[in-house]
Amino acid sequence: MGASLPERRLTNKDLEKMVDTTDEWIVQRTGIRERYIAGPGETTSVLATRAAQKALERAGRTAADIDLIVLATSTPDFTFPSTATQVQAALGVTRGAAFDVQAVCSGFVYAVTIADKFLTSGSHECALVIGAETFSRILDWEDRTTCVLFGDGAGAMVLARHEGTGEGRDRGIMTTHLRSDGRHREKLYVDGGPSTTGTVGKLRMSGKEVFRHAVGMVTDVMTDAFKATGTTAKDLDWFVPHQANERIIDASADKLGIAREKIVKTVHLHGNTSAASIPLALATACEDGRIKTHDLVMLEAMGGGFTWGSVMLRW
Numbered sequence: 001m002g003a004s005l006p007e008r009r010l011t012n013k014d015l016e017k018m019v020d021t022t023d024e025w026i027v028q029r030t031g032i033r034e035r036y037i038a039g040p041g042e043t044t045s046v047l048a049t050r051a052a053q054k055a056l057e058r059a060g061r062t063a064a065d066i067d068l069i070v071l072a073t074s075t076p077d078f079t080f081p082s083t084a085t086q087v088q089a090a091l092g093v094t095r096g097a098a099f100d101v102q103a104v105c106s107g108f109v110y111a112v113t114i115a116d117k118f119l120t121s122g123s124h125e126c127a128l129v130i131g132a133e134t135f136s137r138i139l140d141w142e143d144r145t146t147c148v149l150f151g152d153g154a155g156a157m158v159l160a161r162h163e164g165t166g167e168g169r170d171r172g173i174m175t176t177h178l179r180s181d182g183r184h185r186e187k188l189y190v191d192g193g194p195s196t197t198g199t200v201g202k203l204r205m206s207g208k209e210v211f212r213h214a215v216g217m218v219t220d221v222m223t224d225a226f227k228a229t230g231t232t233a234k235d236l237d238w239f240v241p242h243q244a245n246e247r248i249i250d251a252s253a254d255k256l257g258i259a260r261e262k263i264v265k266t267v268h269l270h271g272n273t274s275a276a277s278i279p280l281a282l283a284t285a286c287e288d289g290r291i292k293t294h295d296l297v298m299l300e301a302m303g304g305g306f307t308w309g310s311v312m313l314r315w
């Protein structure tokens, strides 16, 4: 795993000077205390490349090993080419395929799922799976109901193909479950795009409506993962959810009987970084030694679309 955050940190106290809000409201309703905001040179591809370089270094791999880059983002550098191909060039990767995945906050679980299919089919050997965002660029900085919630950053994972033994302790992706339901579009969307307004647009969200659906949706796909693998919440070593709101995270864990001490939380440090939130949390928990080889880890996310999904893996 590797992570990258912009230089500029923005605290709740800083936000009090920008919109009609308070540190107390933000902490109580979301758990967020600070987030990072990208400067002009810190584009999504720049943050993604830095995270990928760290991930490669930690995995003991080089650019020459990579034949697949799957990059999840809703804030690409350009409408095209994909941010993934820009990262490919910046890293010096010259073979294989690179493409973006658009599933908003569920982007990383979608990207891991896609990479897993490529690797297990035998068509590719070693993938970089990246979640990278600069949501600050699509926020309405006068809308206190959304601008206090999001932040920027990137996280990257190296996934390589190995033959397993077929025994229970094999490392890697165990099961993945993706869902979407386009009828929920108006609850979380961006009000612009190339083929509609010809502009980038700004994020719009009915937070309460999203909240109302979130816990049920993510616990459904986690239940699917437990069923598919014959495991239970007690078997999990770590629960690494999408970091949108501490109340959603805690309610989801409680509903499935996942002990609170098994939750990896970074929402207080990063805010909601959309597709980057899970890999940022994973990188944090690997770096500080919490997640260890052979640990059973559950990832889940839910976001715009709606899209949602879970990934269970043996680290």
Ligand code: UT7
Residues within 6 Å of the ligand: 020, 021, 022, 025, 026, 029, 030, 105, 144, 145, 146, 148, 149, 188, 206, 207, 208, 209, 210, 211, 214, 244, 245, 248, 272, 274, 302, 303, 304
């Ligand atoms: O990443 C994927 C998707 N996103 C999410 O998962 C987000 C899901 N939703 C949420 O996390 C929560 O709904 C929010 C954190 C966005 C809002 O929390 P809430 O408890 O649902 O609050 P609310 O929207 O019902 O607002 C309560 C009050 C309102 O005032 P009134 O109408 O009660 O007078 C808002 O105007 O809080 C007010 N409010 C604020 N006050 C201070 C809204 N934003 C702010 C703010 N500072 N920043």
